[in-house]
Amino acid sequence: MLLGFGVFPKHGTALELAEAISYSLANRPEVQTARLGVAAARERVGQAYAGFLPTINLRVAAGREGTRNTAARPSNTDYLWMDRQDRSISLNQNVFDGLRTSHQVTSTEAGARRSAWKTLEAAESLAMRGVESYLTVLKYRAQFRQSEKSLATHNRLLRLAEQRFEASVGSLLEVSQARSRGKRAEAAMTQARGNQQRAEALFYSVFGMEAQGLTEPLPMSTPVAPYEVLLATALATHPAILAAQEGVMEEKAREQSHRGAYSPSANLVLTASDGKDQGGVAGEQAVQSAMLEVTVNLFSGYRDTHTQREAHFVTQQAENALAKSRLDVTEQLANAYRLWETVHALLQTYKAQAAEAQTVQEAYLEQYQLGKRTLLDLLDSESELSAARNNLMDAHYQSGIENYRLAFSQGKLLAQLQLALPDMATPQPPQFPLPDMATPPMPMPTENETPPWEPLRVTESERPLWKPLRVVEWMDERPLSVQAYVADPKDDPSP
Numbered sequence: 001m002l003l004g005f006g007v008f009p010k011h012g013t014a015l016e017l018a019e020a021i022s023y024s025l026a027n028r029p030e031v032q033t034a035r036l037g038v039a040a041a042r043e044r045v046g047q048a049y050a051g052f053l054p055t056i057n058l059r060v061a062a063g064r065e066g067t068r069n070t071a072a073r074p075s076n077t078d079y080l081w082m083d084r085q086d087r088s089i090s091l092n093q094n095v096f097d098g099l100r101t102s103h104q105v106t107s108t109e110a111g112a113r114r115s116a117w118k119t120l121e122a123a124e125s126l127a128m129r130g131v132e133s134y135l136t137v138l139k140y141r142a143q144f145r146q147s148e149k150s151l152a153t154h155n156r157l158l159r160l161a162e163q164r165f166e167a168s169v170g171s172l173l174e175v176s177q178a179r180s181r182g183k184r185a186e187a188a189m190t191q192a193r194g195n196q197q198r199a200e201a202l203f204y205s206v207f208g209m210e211a212q213g214l215t216e217p218l219p220m221s222t223p224v225a226p227y228e229v230l231l232a233t234a235l236a237t238h239p240a241i242l243a244a245q246e247g248v249m250e251e252k253a254r255e256q257s258h259r260g261a262y263s264p265s266a267n268l269v270l271t272a273s274d275g276k277d278q279g280g281v282a283g284e285q286a287v288q289s290a291m292l293e294v295t296v297n298l299f300s301g302y303r304d305t306h307t308q309r310e311a312h313f314v315t316q317q318a319e320n321a322l323a324k325s326r327l328d329v330t331e332q333l334a335n336a337y338r339l340w341e342t343v344h345a346l347l348q349t350y351k352a353q354a355a356e357a358q359t360v361q362e363a364y365l366e367q368y369q370l371g372k373r374t375l376l377d378l379l380d381s382e383s384e385l386s387a388a389r390n391n392l393m394d395a396h397y398q399s400g401i402e403n404y405r406l407a408f409s410q411g412k413l414l415a416q417l418q419l420a421l422p423d424m425a426t427p428q429p430p431q432f433p434l435p436d437m438a439t440p441p442m443p444m445p446t447e448n449e450t451p452p453w454e455p456l457r458v459t460e461s462e463r464p465l466w467k468p469l470r471v472v473e474w475m476d477e478r479p480l481s482v483q484a485y486v487a488d489p490k491d492d493p494s495p
Helices: 017-027 029-052 100-166 172-207 227-237 239-262 303-369 375-409 413-417
Strands: 055-067 080-096 265-278 281-295
Touching: 017 100, 017 172, 017 413, 029 100, 055 265, 100 172, 100 239, 100 375, 100 413, 172 375, 227 239, 227 303, 227 375, 239 303, 303 375, 375 413
Parallel strands: none
Antiparallel strands: 055 080, 080 265, 265 281
16 A cells, blocks of 8 residues: 555555655655755756856836037037937856856755755654654553453452462462552553553654554564674765765865856857937937956955855865764664664573463463462462563564664665655765765666756655555564564554
């Protein structure tokens, strides 16, 4: 099922993870703001490109003119009033401006690409929030179902203790113990319900829809590469780094454009004009000219010097921002990788713990019925089993989150979810990368793509803006130890 722009999923249908994030990306204002920023940046490319084209101006004027020209009429000092008319057309073509226009086009093109990478970065961040919210809802719903089962078990143990007391086999203390543990299980269920409700409220905040019909995502089948390989990939393809790289290119080109102020500029000026009754001379007048106009800036109050220095400092700021982006991505990936390792190890441990706790609980129940175990032993085994199952479910869903976080730390979360950017927000590979900076494997523009200097118009045919590249057929490949406690569709409390 593909979700269109602004269209809610049908009630009662399954809502897969990729579809939920697709809807969120198509409707969240921060992503739309970034996407419109790309369109605005591409329009600035058109503004800079206009410097290569000629300017044509048409002038028409008419009015009353009074002239006192003693050189033409020395004997008359009165004003001569005439009805003046002017018509002119001029063409001004830039021939040379110290390469300012070329560098301005280069700068704005880098700025447009930077905006596109920023859009991808914003989409990746929102998608990661969506993954965390989606899986957190599933986790707390599973833990709530487990708390209900635990409360039901404690109630059965309470009834068993009461029956043994009525039969004069057990004691009143055992009944009190069972009742106390039942209240603790009830409190745990209340807390689990509150956690589930808060997770569902956060889900609505992120996705703009109720958490209905959520499905268990398949575990990732692709093995995780070594940390060094992941780091090299992240430094070469992460949108935050590529956006900062484009920022350096943008500022360097802008700095070079300011140097054009020290060069002479040449313009070809073609003018044709005619008029009537001009300057106190009766009759028609016509003038045609073709001139090469050269201007040199001799002194501007040191404005150009300060502008050049400012551009140099801004370039240094951009270079430091690039270095910081690399450090941030390295730190983010290192934390994600170590956390993934920890959670993955805990998951294996909790699987074994839950299996052992289940065996102990069943053995204690048989021994209690034979009088070889006390009720306190049985209650303790049930509490340990419940805690082990909760730990297992927490590690299971946290492991899924950390798998997606590894992709997010490399800037590949949307690719992992098989979601595509809109055409007008797809970043283009850098055309002149910095040294030691790999070109990212992003899709190139299609042949029918609108040139960056032409206005971009959003039509209804372009929607949905975000769409899954394919619909995944979900299969039940979850671990048996988790499936037994989590994946029971009958226990799904969603409406």
